[in-house]
Amino acid sequence: MHRAGDTANTLHGHGRPPVRLIWLRLASSVALLACGMLIGGLVAHFGFERPALEAAHAKLRVVERERASLQERVNESGRAAVVLQGQLLVEESTRRGLESALRSTQEELGRAKDALAFYEQLIPPGPKGAVTIRSLDAERVGPHLSYRVLLMRSGSNEKPFQGKLQFLAEGTRDGEQVSIELQPFLAGEEEKNDAGANELLAVELENFQRGSGVLAVPPGFEPRALTVNVLEGRNIRATRRMELAGHD
Numbered sequence: 001m002h003r004a005g006d007t008a009n010t011l012h013g014h015g016r017p018p019v020r021l022i023w024l025r026l027a028s029s030v031a032l033l034a035c036g037m038l039i040g041g042l043v044a045h046f047g048f049e050r051p052a053l054e055a056a057h058a059k060l061r062v063v064e065r066e067r068a069s070l071q072e073r074v075n076e077s078g079r080a081a082v083v084l085q086g087q088l089l090v091e092e093s094t095r096r097g098l099e100s101a102l103r104s105t106q107e108e109l110g111r112a113k114d115a116l117a118f119y120e121q122l123i124p125p126g127p128k129g130a131v132t133i134r135s136l137d138a139e140r141v142g143p144h145l146s147y148r149v150l151l152m153r154s155g156s157n158e159k160p161f162q163g164k165l166q167f168l169a170e171g172t173r174d175g176e177q178v179s180i181e182l183q184p185f186l187a188g189e190e191e192k193n194d195a196g197a198n199e200l201l202a203v204e205l206e207n208f209q210r211g212s213g214v215l216a217v218p219p220g221f222e223p224r225a226l227t228v229n230v231l232e233g234r235n236i237r238a239t240r241r242m243e244l245a246g247h248d
Helices: 004-014 019-120 186-193 194-202
Strands: 131-141 142-151 162-174 177-184 202-205 208-216 221-231 237-241
Touching: 019 237, 131 208, 131 237, 142 202, 142 237, 162 194, 162 208, 177 194, 177 208, 177 221, 194 202, 202 208, 202 237
Parallel strands: none
Antiparallel strands: 131 142, 142 208, 162 177, 162 202, 162 221, 221 237
C-alpha cells in the first residue's frame, strides 16, 4: 500500500508541472514579447522618424539663415535711413542758407535800383535812350593796359541797346606820334580767336553796365592817352578820353 501511494504521488508529480513554473514561463514569454515589441518600435522609430527629423532640422537651418539675411538687410536699411536723414538735414540747412542769401541779394538789388534811380535824377536829362560813358579808368599793368568803364542809358527803354566798345590809344612808336586801336588781351590759344575779343567788347545795355578787362599793347608802343567809343554798327553813340598816368 505504501508503495502504491508513493508510486501514485510520483506519477502525479512527474505528469503535470507545478503551477508556479507555468506562471514563471508565461511571465518570461510576455517579457520576451514586450522586449521584442520595444526593440521593434525603436527600430521603426529610428528607421522612419530620423530622416524626417533630419529634414526638419535642415529646413530650420535654412530658415535661420534666411532670417539672419533679412535681419542684415533690415540693419542696412536702418543705417541707410540714418545717412539719408543726415543728408536731408544738411540739404535743409543748405536750402535755408541759399534762401537767406537770395533774400539778401534781392534786398541789395532793390537798394541798388533805388540808388540808381536817385543818381539818374541828378544826371542832366538827355534824349530818351541816349548812351553815356559815366566813368573811365585805365592804368598800366606790365606791358598792357587795365581798364574799367561804366555805361549808362537814360530813360526807360523796352529794348536794350546793343553795340560794342572801341579803344583807341594815342602815343609814340619809333619816335612818331601814332594812334592804335587796342584789342583785349587773350592768353594762350584764345589769342587767335576773334570771337573771344568781340565777346569781351560787346555791350548790351538796359540801364547801366560795368565793364573791365586788359588791353594788349603792341611791343614798342608807348601809350599816352586812351579813348573809348561806344559803337552801334559804325556809328559812335558815346565817347570819352583820358590821359594815362605819367603823361598828363
